[in-house]
Amino acid sequence: MSELAWIEAALTSARPQAVGALLRYFRDLDTAEEAFQEACLRALKTWPVNGPPRDPAAWLVFVGRNAGVDAVRKRIRTTELPSEEVLSDLDDAEASMADRLDGSHYRDDVLRLLFICCHPGLPATQQIALALRIVSGLSVRQIARAFLVGEAAMEQRITRAKARIAADTVPFEAPGPVERAERLGTVAAMLYLVFNEGYSAGATDGDRFALCEEAIRLGRLLLRLFPAEPEIMGLLALMLLQHARAPARFAPDGTAVLLDQQDRGRWNRRLIAEGTALLEKAMRHAAPGAYQVQAAIAALHSGAATPADTDWAQIDLLYATLERLQPSPVVTLNRAVAVSKTRGAAAALELVEPLARPLAGYFSFHGLRGALLLQLERHGEAREAFDRAIALANTPAEAAHIRMHLDRLQEESAVRG
Amino acid sequence: MLYAILCYHQEDVVGCWSKEHEDAVMEKLHAVQERFARDGRLGPVARLLPTTAATTLRKDREPPLVLDGPFAETKEQLLGFYVVDVENLDHALDFAKELGKVNPGGSYELRPLSLFFPGALKA
Numbered sequence: 001m002s003e004l005a006w007i008e009a010a011l012t013s014a015r016p017q018a019v020g021a022l023l024r025y026f027r028d029l030d031t032a033e034e035a036f037q038e039a040c041l042r043a044l045k046t047w048p049v050n051g052p053p054r055d056p057a058a059w060l061v062f063v064g065r066n067a068g069v070d071a072v073r074k075r076i077r078t079t080e081l082p083s084e085e086v087l088s089d090l091d092d093a094e095a096s097m098a099d100r101l102d103g104s105h106y107r108d109d110v111l112r113l114l115f116i117c118c119h120p121g122l123p124a125t126q127q128i129a130l131a132l133r134i135v136s137g138l139s140v141r142q143i144a145r146a147f148l149v150g151e152a153a154m155e156q157r158i159t160r161a162k163a164r165i166a167a168d169t170v171p172f173e174a175p176g177p178v179e180r181a182e183r184l185g186t187v188a189a190m191l192y193l194v195f196n197e198g199y200s201a202g203a204t205d206g207d208r209f210a211l212c213e214e215a216i217r218l219g220r221l222l223l224r225l226f227p228a229e230p231e232i233m234g235l236l237a238l239m240l241l242q243h244a245r246a247p248a249r250f251a252p253d254g255t256a257v258l259l260d261q262q263d264r265g266r267w268n269r270r271l272i273a274e275g276t277a278l279l280e281k282a283m284r285h286a287a288p289g290a291y292q293v294q295a296a297i298a299a300l301h302s303g304a305a306t307p308a309d310t311d312w313a314q315i316d317l318l319y320a321t322l323e324r325l326q327p328s329p330v331v332t333l334n335r336a337v338a339v340s341k342t343r344g345a346a347a348a349l350e351l352v353e354p355l356a357r358p359l360a361g362y363f364s365f366h367g368l369r370g371a372l373l374l375q376l377e378r379h380g381e382a383r384e385a386f387d388r389a390i391a392l393a394n395t396p397a398e399a400a401h402i403r404m405h406l407d408r409l410q411e412e413s414a415v416r417g
Numbered sequence: 418m419l420y421a422i423l424c425y426h427q428e429d430v431v432g433c434w435s436k437e438h439e440d441a442v443m444e445k446l447h448a449v450q451e452r453f454a455r456d457g458r459l460g461p462v463a464r465l466l467p468t469t470a471a472t473t474l475r476k477d478r479e480p481p482l483v484l485d486g487p488f489a490e491t492k493e494q495l496l497g498f499y500v501v502d503v504e505n506l507d508h509a510l511d512f513a514k515e516l517g518k519v520n521p522g523g524s525y526e527l528r529p530l531s532l533f534f535p536g537a538l539k540a
Contacts, residue, residue: 006430006522009438010427010433010522013429013433041524054521055492066452155453212444217432220429220467220469223469224486227469228484228485228486233485236469270466274467274470277466277470281472283471284483296454
């Protein structure tokens with residue numbers, strides 16, 4: 001049993017490299033996937049007998065390549081279109097395959113495989129689904145469960161998404177430095193989407209939550225291939241530091257627990273250590289980016305023994321940096337939280353008021369504005385803001401949190417009246 | 418005789434272990450360690466974070482060069498180590514074989530120690 005577990009882990013871990021290399025070879029995603037599948041079947045037969053190969057990925061590429069070539073030959077025969085050109089082309093490629101199986105190719109193979117999932121013509125959810133299917137090798141059923149849709153619907157979505165990417169020409173030559181950097185940025189954004197898909201699940205035990213761990217695994221893989229990229233370190237650090245809080249994010253009854261009420265003893269120290277180490281490595285490069293800054297904010301929260309120990313002044317500065325790197329009303333709103341802790345509610349409210357239009361439909365805007373007004377004892381306006389927040393609450397936990405404020409307002413006015 | 422048992426494995430494969438598998442392996446390893454600990458033969462035990470968290474200092478030049486990642490790009494990575502006090506190589510091999518039985522895959526490198534400071538870490 002333990003042997004099977006090892007083989008499964010080896011197949012899963014080799015998948016991105018192997019499918020990526022087979023894609024470069026066959027230049028067709030379906031053929032590459034089928035070839036990998038065939039290689040896995042043979043691995044399950046031979047590895048338990050012969051023992052695992054020293055380099056499982058290379059083994060799978062080698063066997064998959066031969067299996068794929070056979071399949072292509074058969075297809076050519078059955079469609080009665082024997083093309084000498086295609087066959088000799090494959091043989092040529094076969095001969096040069098062995099020496100092309102080195103690390104530098106793997107790197108671009110895996111990046112390409114992730115990159116084709118980020119097709120700009122596909123909505124974010126389809127990019128994620130595609131990456132989980134092609135790169136992670138999750139079954140359609142697993143992906144469907146994570147997205148809470150039927151298996152048939154997910155199957156159709158993935159098939160359509162694949163058709164969409166097949167219609168475009170994928171660049172197969174090794175990318176230049178600029179293009180490689182662009183691809184990395186696009187892929188990083190997609191990995192963070194995968195992570196957030198799991199992070200925003202309403203619990204930490206479901207199929208959707210497992211996406212967090214998958215995003216972290218792919219993040220580690222990407223960083224192993226591009227070990228000196230500070231933003232990839234930042235992204236992985238950010239995901240690890242956020243994921244570390246998972247054991248404290250939900251009460252036993254399933255309701256969400258806010259950051260300052262979480263039991264910090266339950267935060268995963270190993271993940272925090274790894275995230276912090278990565279952030280320290282990234283900062284040595286003195287090339288700040290949005291992921292690094294967000295990771296630094298997360299690290300300041302993780303490093304505070306109690307909510308009162310939080311270094312809000314530093315968090316304020318980091319959000320100001322983030323506003324410059326990646327301006328958005330939501331970033332300013334988050335900065336306002338830090339400002340309220342360091343310079344008081346009035347200063348924070350000054351930052352918040354100009355966001356009224358862009359964030360009119362945003363729960364947290366009205367929630368924070370209400371809380372600030374409450375601190376400034378502008379009770380009437382606070383109540384109005386809270387009422388709007390409740391109407392926009394995304395989860396029962398969010399609504400319950402606002403109701404707590406409203407109840408307090410009620411009590412205070414009762415005491416006064 | 419002090420030996421270091423250096424644990425090498427493909428870290429991306431270990432990273433694909435399910436939580437159940439990981440917990441089961443750790444528990445079984447712990448049981449093997451316990452037996453050695455009871456005989457007073459188990460020294461420090463460490464498990465290392467992934468190599469992506471590693472930094473390398475090349476000190477063959479001045480100023481030294483700081484590089485991201487592990488020292489060497491290898492198929493198997495150093496993931497942890499044990500220090501054990503054994504009678505001889507066979508005794509060390511026995512321990513390593515027992516560990517390997519509950520944690521197959523990868524390899525252990527058995528290296529005699531030439532110097533050992535138990536250290537003075539604060540708890």
